[in-house]
Each structure stands twice: as C-alpha cells, then as structure tokens.
Amino acid sequence: MAVSTEIQAPRSGRIAPEYTRHGRSKGNFEMGAWLFMRLSGVVLVVLIFGHLFVNLMVGEGVHAIDFGFVAGKWADPFWQVWDLSMLWLAMLHGTNGVRTIINDYAEKDGTRITLKTILYVASAVIVVLGTLVIFTFDPCPAGAAAELLPSFCQA
Amino acid sequence: MSKTPAGTLYRGREGMWSWVGHRVTGVAIFFFLLVHVLDTALVRVSPDAYNAVIATYKNPFMALLEAGLVAAIVFHAFNGLRVILIDFWKKGPKYQAKMLWGVIGLWVVVMVPFLIRHLSLAFTGGH
Numbered sequence A: 001m002a003v004s005t006e007i008q009a010p011r012s013g014r015i016a017p018e019y020t021r022h023g024r025s026k027g028n029f030e031m032g033a034w035l036f037m038r039l040s041g042v043v044l045v046v047l048i049f050g051h052l053f054v055n056l057m058v059g060e061g062v063h064a065i066d067f068g069f070v071a072g073k074w075a076d077p078f079w080q081v082w083d084l085s086m087l088w089l090a091m092l093h094g095t096n097g098v099r100t101i102i103n104d105y106a107e108k109d110g111t112r113i114t115l116k117t118i119l120y121v122a123s124a125v126i127v128v129l130g131t132l133v134i135f136t137f138d139p140c141p142a143g144a145a146a147e148l149l150p151s152f153c154q155a
Numbered sequence B: 001m002s003k004t005p006a007g008t009l010y011r012g013r014e015g016m017w018s019w020v021g022h023r024v025t026g027v028a029i030f031f032f033l034l035v036h037v038l039d040t041a042l043v044r045v046s047p048d049a050y051n052a053v054i055a056t057y058k059n060p061f062m063a064l065l066e067a068g069l070v071a072a073i074v075f076h077a078f079n080g081l082r083v084i085l086i087d088f089w090k091k092g093p094k095y096q097a098k099m100l101w102g103v104i105g106l107w108v109v110v111m112v113p114f115l116i117r118h119l120s121l122a123f124t125g126g127h
Ligand code: HEM
Pocket: A048, A051, A052, A055, A056, A062, A065, A070, A073, A079, A083, A084, A086, A087, A088, A090, A129, A130, A131, A133, A134, B029, B033, B036, B037, B040, B041, B066, B069, B073
C-alpha cells in the first residue's frame, strides 16, 4: 500500500481534558520553552563544536588536557564566558528536553513529580557547581608542585 | 485497548526514526554532561586530583567512547538544525526527509576527518 504523505494541519484550539496531563493552563511557558530549545540549539552548535575542536583536534588533542591546560584557558575571560554560556545553555536545554521526555512517558502523577523533582535538583546542583568552579578557579593553588601548574605561576 | 496510537502519518519512516535518534542522543549527552561538570570540578580539589582522573581517560577504550559521544553530538546538532528548519522555513516540512539525508551526509563529512585525527592521536599515544 502506498503511504500518503500529505500532512494535515494540526488540530488547534482547546484540547479535550482527557488528553491533558496537567490540570490548569500553563500560560505561555510551553511556548517559551519551545522557542528556547530552538534558540539555544543554534548557539550551542557554535559553542560545543568550538569546545570539541579546541580540546580534541588542536595540537596534541586529548593528550594535552591536564590542570595546566585548563588553567591556561580560564586565565582568558574569553574562555570563561564561553564555558559559562555553554554550561548554562546546555544544562537548561538538556533539562527542558528531559522534562519533555518525562512528561511523555511517566503517566502516573506520582512518578512524574518524583522524576521531575530529581531532575531539577540534579540540574540545579550541576549548574551551581559548574558556575562556582569557573568563578572561583585558582590557576596557581598554594602548595601544588610547580610542574603541574601553568608557566605563568612562577612569575 | 492498545496503548499505541494508531494511524498517524508520523509513524515509521524518516520522521519517526530521526525523532527517536534525536531523543536517545539528547538524553545520552545530558547524562554525559552531568558527569563532565563533576570531573571538571576536580580542578578545585587539586591539580593532582584532576590530572589523575583525566589520565584514566587517555586510553584507546575511552577514545572510542569519546568518539561515540562526538558522533551523538554531531547527529543531535545537525538534526536539531533540521528540526528548526522544519519549524521556521516555509519549505521545511516539504523537504524534511531530504534534509535528513543532508544531516546524515554532513554527519559523515564531519565524522570521517574527526575519527582519523582523534583515533590516530589516541592510538599513537601522544607523549
Ligand atoms: C570528549 C569530549 C570532551 C572533552 C575532552 C572535554 C574537555 C573539557 C575540558 C578540558 C574542560 C575544562 C575547561 C575547558 O577546556 O574549556 C571542559 C569544560 C566544560 N565542558 Fe567539555 N569536553 C568534552 C565534551 C563536552 C561536551 C559534549 C559538552 C557539552 C554538552 C561539554 C561542556 C563543557 C562545559 C559546560 C564545561 C565547563 C564546566 C564547568 O563550568 O566547570 N564538554 N571540557
């Protein structure tokens, strides 16, 4: 049988109550989330491809990565802002994406609420931790062996 | 009654499989990122702690996992751009299946040089 590929216009208007999994209207939140997924996606392509290229393809690739490498990058505000934007956008994008998936598959209210609570707590912890790491980073910690540190620490 | 929704044009074929792939890669990248921020946070513990953990990543087995991760990201990124074009470009829905072949083509074009470079660095041992 030939499969028809004509796509019908989506049904618009009110969704019958038995097909919604939440009680009240969520206003424009879902629309904002939908738009955010697309805008953040475009920016993330640049940020993540750049991150992978610089860390895996340039010079010795993965072999170059150590404390001194990270210290060298974060000495430059450019890479601090790069990583901070990547952290926040990727985590918000990923958290929202996983939220959608939980809403799709977890049909019981209890399961859904539990899973989403775990998701939000885990995401918040990671975003706060990642942000603190970038802002409180010390490239020349006292007491560390000099050969592990970037060369500018001797100055 | 069966729980599977019946009779949607979206089932099977390009539209559905690209969506499954997008979902699976999205979740995989998300879990990677949680761990990745934790291991990067070791720079705040001590240079030794960070270097010790990173050193365990520099072997051929991990290089294959990294290649898998990059393959997932590159697919998710290009297919994500395809989804965006389907939503915002007037002709997007019409070309959605063709664009999936574009995604696969671009994926190959990016992955081949990436794999050559990454795996040769990983298997030759660097320093
Ligand atoms: C195997 C591939 C990867 C390697 C070897 C790698 C390596 C690194 C390294 C060395 C850092 C320290 C700072 C810097 O270099 O900028 C870092 C930080 C970071 N990476 Fe990656 N990365 C990889 C993949 C990814 C991917 C796919 C993502 C996004 C989904 C990502 C997101 C981040 C973020 C957000 C930070 C900052 C963490 C923080 O705030 O503490 N990385 N990565």
